[in-house]
Amino acid sequence: MNFFDNHKRIFFLILSLICLALAGWSTHRFAPSFFEKTVGTVLTPIAGGINKAGSFVSARFKAITNTNSIIDENESLKEEIEKLKLDNSRLALLEQDNADLMGLLNIQGKYSAFDTEGARIIAKDPGNWYDVFIIDKGTNNGLTENMAVVSGGGLVGRIKECGFNYSKVVSIIDDADAVSATAMRTGDVGYVKGDYYNNGMCRMELIDMSSKMAEGDEIITSGFSSVYPEGIVIGRVTEIENADKTSTKTALIAPAADFKHLSSVLVVKNTPKNAEYNFDETTETTTEAEG
Amino acid sequence: MKYIVYTLLAIFNIILQTTIFESFAIIGIKPNTALIIVVSVAFIQGEADGIFMGLMAGFLQDTLFSVYLGCNMFIYALIGMVCGYCFKAFFKESFLLPLAIVAGADIFYSLIYFTLNILLMGYSNFLAFLLPKVLPELVYTVLISAFLYRIVYIITEFLNNRKSSRRRLF
Numbered sequence: 001m002n003f004f005d006n007h008k009r010i011f012f013l014i015l016s017l018i019c020l021a022l023a024g025w026s027t028h029r030f031a032p033s034f035f036e037k038t039v040g041t042v043l044t045p046i047a048g049g050i051n052k053a054g055s056f057v058s059a060r061f062k063a064i065t066n067t068n069s070i071i072d073e074n075e076s077l078k079e080e081i082e083k084l085k086l087d088n089s090r091l092a093l094l095e096q097d098n099a100d101l102m103g104l105l106n107i108q109g110k111y112s113a114f115d116t117e118g119a120r121i122i123a124k125d126p127g128n129w130y131d132v133f134i135i136d137k138g139t140n141n142g143l144t145e146n147m148a149v150v151s152g153g154g155l156v157g158r159i160k161e162c163g164f165n166y167s168k169v170v171s172i173i174d175d176a177d178a179v180s181a182t183a184m185r186t187g188d189v190g191y192v193k194g195d196y197y198n199n200g201m202c203r204m205e206l207i208d209m210s211s212k213m214a215e216g217d218e219i220i221t222s223g224f225s226s227v228y229p230e231g232i233v234i235g236r237v238t239e240i241e242n243a244d245k246t247s248t249k250t251a252l253i254a255p256a257a258d259f260k261h262l263s264s265v266l267v268v269k270n271t272p273k274n275a276e277y278n279f280d281e282t283t284e285t286t287t288e289a290e291g
Numbered sequence: 292m293k294y295i296v297y298t299l300l301a302i303f304n305i306i307l308q309t310t311i312f313e314s315f316a317i318i319g320i321k322p323n324t325a326l327i328i329v330v331s332v333a334f335i336q337g338e339a340d341g342i343f344m345g346l347m348a349g350f351l352q353d354t355l356f357s358v359y360l361g362c363n364m365f366i367y368a369l370i371g372m373v374c375g376y377c378f379k380a381f382f383k384e385s386f387l388l389p390l391a392i393v394a395g396a397d398i399f400y401s402l403i404y405f406t407l408n409i410l411l412m413g414y415s416n417f418l419a420f421l422l423p424k425v426l427p428e429l430v431y432t433v434l435i436s437a438f439l440y441r442i443v444y445i446i447t448e449f450l451n452n453r454k455s456s457r458r459r460l461f
Contacts (some may be wrong), residue, residue: 022361
């Protein structure tokens with residue numbers, strides 16, 4: 001290794017250039033390369049096993065330390081299940097009713113039931129800046145890139161890369177990604193990004209100046225996206241401010257999904273109706289527009 | 292032999308760091324153990340080893356988690372090289388000195404990472420991140436490094452004795 005020791009500065013320079021080239025090449029790719037896939041396929045089962053062991057131990061530990069709270073929680077959960085059962089039967093009736101009326105009006109089901117696949121989070125980004133995590137299912141379970149990921153009734157993010165037995169998910173509280181969104185009550189359209197200044201919150205930008213959005217309004221995904229299906233809850237507005245430079249409004253949004261305690265997620269397998277457009281072109285134009 | 296051990300160390304680290312250490316997060320902040328290992332190896336073994344260690348650690352982190360490749364590889368290799376310069380100058384058995392170097396490297400890492408990623412997204416105010424992210428990470432990482440440096444030291448000592456290499460510690 002003398003040669004390496006003697007020429008380390010040249011080596012370092014060459015390696016830096018390789019890193020730069022890699023960065024430039026990898027920003028516009030949509031599938032992991034063969035090499036990445038191999039590393040991921042080999043490492044993720046190990047990570048999954050260790051994570052399972054770790055969460056088993058911590059769950060036991062928690063069970064010992066807060067038995068009382070667990071009993072209380074159990075009670076309240078039982079009550080909630082009763083309520084939900086009641087709601088469910090009522091909603092089933094409503095759905096039936098709705099289907100009948102839709103049939104009368106000749107409208108095809110707009111909000112068809114989501115076809116979902118449960119997955120466990122096995123590893124999270126080691127850094128403190130980004131929010132990227134890995135789930136334990138990949139192309140072997142029929143997942144592909146750009147499927148929406150939800151948890152606890154709220155949008156979590158989308159699958160960025162899909163390997164054989166793992167997928168990399170980029171969450172919506174990450175500024176690297178943007179979601180086309182709409183306010184449920186007023187119908188205002190904008191797009192939601194992560195906000196690094198307010199950790200764990202999102203920002204909805206480019207809302208029309210005349211909009212009457214207020215605090216507490218529910219934000220859902222709009223139907224304009226070629227990635228996210230329509231009608232997934234994103235979160236609630238906590239604050240609205242005017243962005244003077246662009247004469248638009250910006251809303252601060254608390255996400256509905258609990259990002260601090262994510263352990264399992266649901267992957268929505270439905271693709272939105274706009275997905276038949278050439279995907280590469282649409283995403284590139286949107287990223288340019290969002291700047 | 293040496294390089295295989297470094298690779299295994301990097302793999303071992305990334306698996307533990309992304310699974311078990313996640314549950315040790317305090318106010319959502321995790322210690323950067325990859326950085327500690329890179330700094331320790333560079334400090335104990337010199338520049339070339341530091342660069343190799345940094346490349347391995349950064350490569351794994353980039354492959355598995357980054358949105359684009361190459362960024363962490365570059366930063367860790369740079370840190371490995373810079374910390375490798377301290378290799379000849381300082382006494383390796385000191386307790387506080389490695390901690391100071393880790394602290395410096397962590398600030399360096401945060402600054403470069405911020406410049407290469409967050410600043411280019413339009414977040415210009417570094418001071419807004421200082422209190423919620425950079426400082427807690429710094430403190431946590433330095434505390435953890437007090438233990439991890441010892442472990443890396445034992446591993447490298449074992450390697451050096453076994454190979455009876457160019458440098459003996461005692």
